[in-house]
Amino acid sequence: MTAPVADAAAVRTEHLRKTFGPLVAVDSLDLEVRRGEVFGLLGPNGSGKTTTIRMLCGLIEPTSGSAMVAGFDVTRQPELVKQHIGYMSQKYGLYDDLTVVENIRFYATVYGLHGAARAKRIDEMLDDLHLRERASQRAGTLSGGWKQRLALATATAHEPPVLFLDEPTAGVDPASRREFWTRIHALAAAGTTILVTTHYMDEAAQCGRLGFLSRGHLIAIGTPEDVVKQFGKTTIEDVFVELQNRDEKR
Amino acid sequence: MKSAFWPMLWKEFIQMRRDPFTLAMMIGIPAIQLMLFGYAIRMEVRHVPMVVMDESHTAESRELVDVMRNTGNFDVAGVVTSREELRISIESGKAHAALVIPPNYLGQLKRGRGAQAQLIVDAADPLSATAAINGAALAATATSLSLTEMSGGHVQPLEVRVRPWYNPDLKSSTFIVPGIIGVLLAMMLILITSMAIVRERERGTLEQLVVTPIGKTSLMLGKIVPFIVVGYVQMTVVLVLGKLLFDIPMRGSLLLLYVLTMAYIVANLALGLLVSTVTKTQVQAMQLSFFLIMPNILLSGFMFPRDAMPVPAQWLGAALPLTYYLTILRGVLLKGIGMAQLWPETLALCGFAVGLILLSVVRFTKTVG
Numbered sequence: 001m002t003a004p005v006a007d008a009a010a011v012r013t014e015h016l017r018k019t020f021g022p023l024v025a026v027d028s029l030d031l032e033v034r035r036g037e038v039f040g041l042l043g044p045n046g047s048g049k050t051t052t053i054r055m056l057c058g059l060i061e062p063t064s065g066s067a068m069v070a071g072f073d074v075t076r077q078p079e080l081v082k083q084h085i086g087y088m089s090q091k092y093g094l095y096d097d098l099t100v101v102e103n104i105r106f107y108a109t110v111y112g113l114h115g116a117a118r119a120k121r122i123d124e125m126l127d128d129l130h131l132r133e134r135a136s137q138r139a140g141t142l143s144g145g146w147k148q149r150l151a152l153a154t155a156t157a158h159e160p161p162v163l164f165l166d167e168p169t170a171g172v173d174p175a176s177r178r179e180f181w182t183r184i185h186a187l188a189a190a191g192t193t194i195l196v197t198t199h200y201m202d203e204a205a206q207c208g209r210l211g212f213l214s215r216g217h218l219i220a221i222g223t224p225e226d227v228v229k230q231f232g233k234t235t236i237e238d239v240f241v242e243l244q245n246r247d248e249k250r
Numbered sequence: 251m252k253s254a255f256w257p258m259l260w261k262e263f264i265q266m267r268r269d270p271f272t273l274a275m276m277i278g279i280p281a282i283q284l285m286l287f288g289y290a291i292r293m294e295v296r297h298v299p300m301v302v303m304d305e306s307h308t309a310e311s312r313e314l315v316d317v318m319r320n321t322g323n324f325d326v327a328g329v330v331t332s333r334e335e336l337r338i339s340i341e342s343g344k345a346h347a348a349l350v351i352p353p354n355y356l357g358q359l360k361r362g363r364g365a366q367a368q369l370i371v372d373a374a375d376p377l378s379a380t381a382a383i384n385g386a387a388l389a390a391t392a393t394s395l396s397l398t399e400m401s402g403g404h405v406q407p408l409e410v411r412v413r414p415w416y417n418p419d420l421k422s423s424t425f426i427v428p429g430i431i432g433v434l435l436a437m438m439l440i441l442i443t444s445m446a447i448v449r450e451r452e453r454g455t456l457e458q459l460v461v462t463p464i465g466k467t468s469l470m471l472g473k474i475v476p477f478i479v480v481g482y483v484q485m486t487v488v489l490v491l492g493k494l495l496f497d498i499p500m501r502g503s504l505l506l507l508y509v510l511t512m513a514y515i516v517a518n519l520a521l522g523l524l525v526s527t528v529t530k531t532q533v534q535a536m537q538l539s540f541f542l543i544m545p546n547i548l549l550s551g552f553m554f555p556r557d558a559m560p561v562p563a564q565w566l567g568a569a570l571p572l573t574y575y576l577t578i579l580r581g582v583l584l585k586g587i588g589m590a591q592l593w594p595e596t597l598a599l600c601g602f603a604v605g606l607i608l609l610s611v612v613r614f615t616k617t618v619g
Contacts, residue, residue: 057461058460058461059457059460059461079463079465082461082462082463083463085461087458087461089454089457089458091453091454091457091458092454092458093453093454093455093457093458093459094453094455095261095265095453095455096453097264097265097268097269098261098264098265098268102261102264105257106257106260106261107458107462109254109256109257109260110254110257110258110459110462110463110464111462111463112254112463138268154458
């Protein structure tokens with residue numbers, strides 16, 4: 001296996017650009033996410049958050065520019081990137097007609113786990129995410145919060161060093177969201193780098209650093225406190241609304 | 251990459267087992283189709299309902315009616331007494347034919363100058379009309395022969411003996427049932443494959459799989475291989491039921507048939523895969539699948555002989571894998587022939603299989619990002 005390029009950044013993009021026909025979804029994006037950091041990507045709908053994450057996961061190819069994830073180049077070493085990332089989207093990507101444990105086992109196997117190692121890992125996740133009592137329930141019959149937990153389990157079955165979460169808490173109740181974030185912080189504390197998009201400002205406040213995207217451009221970056229100060233506002237939500245207003249005026 | 255194929259396969263079979271509707275479709279549809287096509291499609295028309303307008307009222311005229319009925323092509327649906335009544339019974343659909351025996355029928359017979367009776371046929375449906383006309387000709391020949399004999403004349407009619415090979419009873423089911431295997435496989439494989447893949451796209455699981463290191467080949471093979479098994483199960487269901495219910499002959503090598511079927515299955519799976527790459531929802535996939543299946547039923551020679559089609563329709567038929575597979579099915583089952591005769595069809599099928607799978611793999615790889 002090719003060794004990853006030694007780099008302090010878990011994710012690094014340079015002049016990353018993606019166009020769909022005449023539409024520029026992401027334009028000359030320079031982003032750096034450090035190892036073990038929880039990085040929040042904020043921006044109105046259509047600002048390029050999802051497109052950015054999809055490029056970093058190797059789901060779509062950048063039009064130009066480059067991106068390194070977990071030390072691998074997304075365009076030149078996509079297979080290596082895929083082995084070192086986890087991805088969870090708001091669709092969750094669960095099989096409704098498989099049970100909880102079957103979903104975990106399936107994704108664990110796809111990520112190359114076998115035998116005793118796989119059994120141990122499945123056990124661990126059932127305990128960590130408190131999924132054991134529901135292990136033999138079909139995923140399709142779970143409520144939103146449980147589905148979200150299961151989706152996190154399937155995305156992290158292989159203990160990826162980098163985790164991408166695309167609006168993972170959309171449409172989930174507050175208790176589940178809080179629980180989810182506790183889990184995110186635990187993963188980060190254990191060394192996982194997390195890049196998350198969200199529309200919830202309380203979640204944004206829990207990120208180590210934030211990046212604001214507008215029309216495909218990164219227009220602000222820093223800790224939640226920095227960003228609030230930078231724009232002379234009192235809350236992140238104010239910053240967000242201000243940015244969205246500017247966005248719409250252009 | 252090779253190891254990632256097995257979890258896909260495992261998952262597909264679990265999903266298949268848990269989806270009662272799909273499972274019912276897989277086993278139930280072959281049985282239902284066999285019944286529908288096998289019992290309902292009758293190319294040979296018998297028992298055309300006929301009304302009789304007998305103005306002669308003689309023993310000879312009644313005898314003619316009996317002879318007509320004895321051909322098996324006619325059932326006497328009633329007696330009418332006027333032209334008006336006759337017209338009404340044909341217009342209303344009560345009768346599809348009417349036999350008119352004129353008042354002077356006996357007189358003509360006795361004078362020995364050839365008697366005339368009239369058969370009016372509702373020819374809107376050419377198949378039953380043909381049956382009626384054939385039946386009438388048969389009856390006329392039989393009657394005149396017996397009359398000539400009775401009058402002491404010498405009979406030396408020309409006789410053509412027809413020997414119907416492969417299907418001596420001329421049963422439609424013998425012709426139709428083997429073809430059902432081909433139609434069914436096309437229908438199920440194109441439809442189920444395309445819908446199964448589009449479902450993964452709709453649910454977001456396809457995207458989830460693509461971010462794993464699974465590899466597109468494993469992904470596709472895992473998706474496709476279960477349906478090869480399904481195809482063979484369906485084929486076996488039709489063969490067994492066809493033997494039990496319709497006594498379909500199996501004169502050739504079944505092993506050869508199963509081997510050649512592989513090329514046909516692969517060609518149709520590839521079509522299903524292609525459908526999945528150009529559709530976004532399961533509904534679209536279903537519609538496009540049916541659009542592809544229609545010409546298979548109409549132009550392949552499954553029901554209607556291709557010899558009877560205009561040349562452009564024959565070309566269209568030649569572009570369908572089913573056309574070649576039908577020749578193989580009927581050749582192996584009914585005629586008992588093998589590769590020595592069937593190599594051109596085999597070659598064509600293999601061409602379809604390789605061409606379509608290459609095309610669909612390229613398209614599929616592009617659309618999953």
